[in-house]
Amino acid sequence: MSTGTDLGSVPRFSSREPEEQYRPIAPMAVVSLGLGILSILAFGGPAFWFLPAIAFIISGITSYRLERAKHEYAGQVLAKAGLLISLIAGAGAVTQHYVRWGILRSEALEEANNFLDDLLTNRAPDAFFLTNPPISRVGLEGSPEDLISRNKQAYRDFLRKPIVKELGGKLDQTQVTLLETVPVGQERGYDVIFVRYALEVGDNVLECSLQLQGSVAYSGEWSGRQWYVSATHLVPKSEAPKP
Structure with a gap:
């Protein structure tokens, strides 16, 4: 009887794992x-x-x-x-x-409301100021008079606009209802938004559309997104185009 170890009966293990396919x-x-x-x-x-x-x-x-x-x-x-x-x-x-357009609509609506308020309270110079691109306001420190002195003919043309003649100084006679704010997109680097109102001026029912354009601008005086009223449209409610 052998007391030694039978190496032939011991399993042999390889230290190398089989390679993954x-x-x-x-x-x-x-x-x-x-x-x-x-x-x-x-x-x-x-x-x-x-x-x-x-x-x-x-x-x-x-x-x-x-x-x-x-x-x-x-x-x-x-x-x-x-x-x-x-x-x-x-x-x-x-x-x-x-989210972006929600913020832009809020900003544009605020500027549109300011424009209408200026007209209805008979502050035509302030309303005219808001119709000029921000770049043209640089150096004026928010002064409509300085802008008017530079653009006298443009101001006279502004005073002839139907929206100025119809709404000027008629705050007590006017009921304003916001209809909608419509993001349009971008035009020449400006964000464009339309704001529509229904206006009851005495016995007249009108529809007012304001086109606002805004862009981020920087100068020595102000920075951030600046808006201006680039177009106005005022017609009787019955003649207004369907949205």
């Missing part, structure tokens, strides 16, 4: 990531909002298929990254758009 990266995983990155363009405006939707759908389908074929293809991380980026870009772009 190579799995190629699925092409659609790369496409999903690329579309996810491309969906960031949605912050450029509603015209690009379709990109996150497409990226989200394709990335989701790709991720699902890769999960079922995980032993054959790699790229699940890329597909999920595309899915996440498209979700963030889509939600962020829509939120940013509506």
Whole structure:
């Protein structure tokens, strides 16, 4: 009887683990990531909002298929990254758009109300001041008189406008109702918003539309977004175009 150890009966273990089988990266995983990155363009405006939707759908389908074929293809991380980026870009772009325009509408409405108030309280110079682009007000320190002295003919033309003749000094006779504020978009670097009012001036029922333009401007005197009334339209309510 042998007391030695029978080495032949002892299992032999290798210190090397078997190498993991190579799995190629699925092409659609790369496409999903690329579309996810491309969906960031949605912050450029509603015209690009379709990109996150497409990226989200394709990335989701790709991720699902890769999960079922995980032993054959790699790229699940890329597909999920595309899915996440498209979700963030889509939600962020829509939120940013509506929050921004909500703020702009509030600012434009305040300026439109100031303009109407100036007319109704017979402060035509102040109303005229609000019809001039901010760049033309630089150096005037909010003084309508200085602006009028530089633009006498423009001021005379302003006084001939129907809205000035009809509303000037008629605060006690006028009932003002806000109808809507409509964001239009951008024009030559300005944000454009229409503000519509219904006005009861004595026995007359009128509709007033004001076009306001605003942009971020900086100078030695002021900074921030500045608005001005770029166009006015006053017609009888019965002749006003349908919104």
